[in-house]
Amino acid sequence: MTHEEAQAALSGLSLDDPATLFRVGIGLLNADRPEELLETARAAALRHRDNPRLQQLLGLAARATGNSRLALDAFDRAARLAPADPLIAHSHARAALEAGEPATALFDRAARLSPQDASVVLGRIAAIAAAHSVDAAIDVLAPIVGKNALWFEGHRTLARLKGQQGLDPAESVIQALSQHPDQIDLHRELIAIRLEARDLDGADNAASIAFDQFGDQPWLAELCAHIASERGAFDQADKLFMALGPGRSLGLVAQRARHLIRANRPERAIELIEPWIENDDDRLLWPYLALAWRMTGDHRWTWLAGDERLIGVYDLGDQVGDLAVLADHLRGLHNAKGAPLDQSVRGGTQTDGNLLLRDEAPITGLRSRILEAVADYIAQLPPPESGHPFLIATRSPVRIAGSWSVRLVDDGFHADHIHSQGWISSAFYVSLPGGHDSAQCQGSEEGWLSLGEARDLVPELAPVRLVEPKPGRLVLFPSIMWHGTRPFPAGERLTVAFDIARPQQG
Template sequence: MAREALDSGRGEEALEQLSLLEAAIGQHVAVIHLQALALRSLQREAEANAKFLLARRIEKPPFDPYLCANHAALQEKLGYIAEAEKSFDDAWQKAPERSDICMARLGFIHRQFGEKAAISAYNVMTAMFPESTALRHRYALFLQKIDSTAAALRETEHVLKLNPNLSGALHLKARLELDGGCGNAVASYTKAKEHDPNDLSITQGLAAAIWNRDGAVAALHFLDAQLETQPEWINGWALRARIAWQSGQAEEALSGYQRACSRLPMNDMLWMRRLEDVAKMEGSSKSIEIALQRGGLLELPPLLRGALAEITSTAGDLQNADALFDSLSENQVPHISYVRHLIRKHQYAKALELAERHAMHFNDMDSWVYVWTLWRVLADSRLEWLEAQGRLVSYVDISEFQTLQGQLVQKLKQLHAQMAQHPFDQSPRGGTQTDGHLFARTDPEIVHLRSLVHDAVKQVVADLPPVDPAHPFLSGPRQSVRYTGSWSIRLQNSGFHEAHYHSQGWMSSALYVALPDTLGTSANSAEGWLELGKPPHDLGLDLEPLALIEPKVGRLALFPSILWHGTRPFPKGERLTVAFDIKAAE
């Protein structure tokens, strides 16, 4: 009963039941272990640590390796790194054959000591159990996370030699080949789909692989066949729209959603996705026009009214947006959309109250974006703390970049060649964006680029202000980082980025690969420059950028992901960049 309560997130109830059990049977290691876990779940970490220490002190053989491993995780969180290292080592020595214990230890080594140390530790582990499919499979997933795609593929192929029908490994092999731009991803996805035909993430990957190899027409044909039998697959319709749009087939992107909604006229999730995507492709007016085909705006289901409230507000129709927001109950209102709406109405104090509640109580990164913006509008005294005296924004000129530039430009242009226009749900305007995770590719130019970038990132992260547990950017661990997304942008002739932010990232970037000679040369003529801190025009705020960064070939700009960033248009030519988001290693 106590374990069930703990697993269900009812920590207080678990503690009560464990106290009754302890009163009946006296001190017992398993009971104390569960008490420690319950206390940890309730953020009572000092008490949890004391319980772990007690349990480990009185424990007798046979030892439970998970007691050490769970204690180690808490010690790491508390900053007791040497103690955590010893506890992870103890757990592994007690159960070296358990892949989850091995990977927990490996994750700790990666977070605290970096990628090379983690790989060395794994080599010791796998030497003990070279035929462990579970360990090798987990390690391949780890290698995938650190963008070591070629090594991850080797591990995955070894796993498949040991167990040719392991569905997870079949899917991983296909994904690695797609992301890495190597092997035969279509064949690998086809095989994975044969083993697991109901996994729609495999179907989605196969569509992407067909698009990459055979082009948009073939990918759309494949998706149409899948959607004919699975019309409820909303992500499939969204992928279809994205492929059609990026290949220059705007009408085809719109018509797919029209067919979908004709088949499923009451599927609110599908309609919401359609309305949001159409607003990004064709503008708010077109989206509202489509919504009216379903019925009067105030007569639509709450899910659609919430989406349309944001769409009408963005279009400047504040009166209809008011009516839509007012028609929703408090728990139905999308709070970020409402914050944005309040800003457009110049109700800054009310917007800030809502944004602060979600930012500070739930550490919601979307909300922190608007807290930062509104503190600037209202000249809040906390701005100095939040902006850390300007030390959150920096750039590095990578000295070795010139030796890579020519080959890198050629490779990136190849990747851009199949794209006709920008993704409708991303920030570029007047250009294209590569698909997939760029740093996962196995091309020598990309592998070299990641290495140069990683060294620069480590330098910048090391120079950040000290950890501040209350700060949205400076609060977390940063000994080791990983790349959660990476891509290239090609802007041409008056191209620019709309102001945006990345709530799923921690630190974002812009690396300048090739530049036209038409960019501005000073802050007074800053065509093509990076603007940091300037909100999008639709919010109606007259805030100047916090920083302007001049593009230079080989320059890497780094800044908080929750800081508005965009670029100014430039007259003509081509501007080629690489961008990525990073987070602390998990």
């Protein structure tokens, strides 16, 4: 559905026809057009304050646009009007959790109405982790997963919770395999968890066991090739990738391109990627093509990422309120012992949930000013370029896809990575070690943000730009641009980061 089609769907609606308003509104939400719907949904909910469906519609539209307070208020009204509706109860609980409100009791109520809904169970686990501790969430989830050995989403959630607490993230899957040794998806899950935990030896061992049991399965051969490359066994990876034949999917092409770049064969990577790049809707290949073009001196890299306007630096320290208050507030949200699985954090912790949806004064003030800076950044970008993965034609609405805080300590840093699911990515510095300032660390590059560098793959490739961290500084850049940080030797580095979602085109 295009913007024009959404407007046409709304134009003929009457606020006196609740059933049609709800039906058309759900259609707009399913088409990912909540911004177009929001004001009509607000007016309808105001006109029909006793209609739970229209309160629900407003809550759904508000939640989809990132207005957590409006969403929570709407779902609260809907739940009071329809106390036996399981979907409204779940949405009410979810909105409370996202807004930073106590949500465990609301999830308990949703679970009583829909006891078999796994998403309600996992929402309750997130609420327990937020209100109490990650250990408490593990204590509740572990026995549930133990009784449901083939509940893969439960295994994944438990693995991520355990990984953050320094426990074996694969324990529940290993236990399930002892009951179901022939369940191929459990073997796949074990390999995936070991890879997310960066346990290459464990992943290799799990893959070998699966190979002995199930033989030469295509999915397993892909994983074995990837593991071999990540371990530096290039000859073995070459043979495995060659045996797989021509790329069958974007995911396989991305893995093979990653291997070729790591093995210092960028020309081969370019040859592999270019026939697929027009269909790279998930932007899995562009980051690798950027590296390969730079490695070979291909001028197309300048077209892709060479414009200095793609990196924006904004000093907001005097505009976002008291940074010390914000820092104390963020520290209270870091309740894990270690980094989450499959993330770039090394030597620190990361908050759970969408941080900038929280309805708390330090967060709402930060969110407001950040979004103003994002608007300024988008306004100064180069014009749209046909075929360019970042310089797209439609650049609104601006929607926060995800946001979090990272607390790094001592030698903590971010490994170089990209965010293929975002459009614009960021780093906002809240607190730095020892009152870090420009004079103190001039020339040291301690804690600096590195853009365009992928040291794990191409250690000799210099960054496109290094940005010095300062309290109150916001850095914006394309999500497909490689980014990481230099470590500080000691102390705490506290940041907020977020992704802006790629707007629909059309």
